[in-house]
Amino acid sequence: MSAPKRVKRAISGWVILNKPYDMTSTQAVGKVRWLFGAAKAGHAGTLDPLATGILPIALGEATKAVPYVQDGTKIYRFAIAWGSSTTTDDTEGSVVATSEHRPSQAELEAVLPEFVGLFSQVPPIFSALKIDGERAYDLARAGEAVELAAREIRVDAISLVSHGSETTILEVTCGKGTYVRSLARDIAERLGTRGHVSMLHRAAVGPFTDTQSITIEMLEAVEGEARDALLRPVADSLAGLPELRLNPTQAAAVRHGNSVLLTGAGAPVTLDDAWASFGGQVLATGWVEFGQFQPRRVFN
CATH class of the missing domain: 3.30.2350.10 (Pseudouridine synthase)
Known part of the structure; x- marks a missing residue:
């Protein structure tokens, strides 16, 4: 009998992989996705097989933030x-x-x-x-x-x-x-x-450096919660953007893709790029126009 298929998990976060020599970016993503049993995965910028170093791999909802990392320095x-x-x-x-x-x-x-x-x-x-x-x-x-x-x-x-x-x-x-x-x-x-x-x-x-990187061997050496603990939060990829902390009413509206009026002292009137959070979690990326946050990508 064939082995049962692994159940894909709706797990989200970043693996800051130190890609080894002679491995393609596609192979690296496939390996990491398999280790985490992730339903969805992608990377933020191809690295040649003969190159080593930082290959940010996005799992789950982190894939929505890939462009912000890929466009980074x-x-x-x-x-x-x-x-x-x-x-x-x-x-x-x-x-x-x-x-x-x-x-x-x-x-x-x-x-x-x-x-x-x-x-x-x-x-x-x-x-x-x-x-x-x-x-x-x-x-x-x-x-x-x-x-x-x-x-x-x-x-x-x-x-x-x-x-x-x-x-x-x-x-x-x-x-x-x-x-x-x-x-x-x-x-x-x-x-x-x-x-x-x-x-x-x-x-x-972008925001990720050698000091944050982990190897395939490090991922293989642990399992379960210990492996999941090596994931970096989705929000880490948005560190270069202004953060807008929303209240419960605003957060509920943004979750449905609606714009919200920003209130309070120092609320921005215009921003080309920003991200909205609630309780430390990423709600959406978007922009601010006439004092309103306009969601571009909503995160689950």
Whole structure:
């Protein structure tokens, strides 16, 4: 007889996973969802299989807050291997060009400020971006010529962690849509050489950082309530937004998707984004207009 199917639970919260090397984001979500028996799961921002670090995984009602985390600022620590560029801009691809030049630390520090601010970046051809409905990496693997348009990205800071003749480690703070593999490629070309990413670690996504992360092994080592205790509250993902604490009457209206007039000293008149709470629980995300909170997404 086949084993009975596991009953899916309506459990909600965030798993701040330290994704291991050589695991896809989809595999990580599937593993976490299975461990918790969650009815619903998703992640806030794909991480390459060859990358490690923060992969925020949302369970249940937390999936409604995914865009707020996904759009947040990210911090990456990465290594550039000097002397060769590859088809994938990392160690997975084939070498397509080489250079004998190895930049000095002074040369590197002189050009890094050019990669801070708003500027255009051409994504790597092995990326999840779509061209006429097809993923770019699928087309590239099929041998088709892939041309991706440059996109504007935002880099808030980039700093040197360590420098060697063969490998340099940098840390970058950036906005959504930044490809670190492209950044490494472009820095190398600006220095008159070639380079590719040989190590990539995401240290922060939105409000979540390395210090909050847990591993698959940590989740597997515990069961039941002990495992559930490792979940972070849904509200943690909204830490960057103003919180509006509602009274019982207001909360009842918002639960039904209705707008409410905010009262009391200091009640905001206008806000582009905010979240409403009652008793410490997330009720809804939305905005404030003419002193009224307008729900955009209601949480159960």
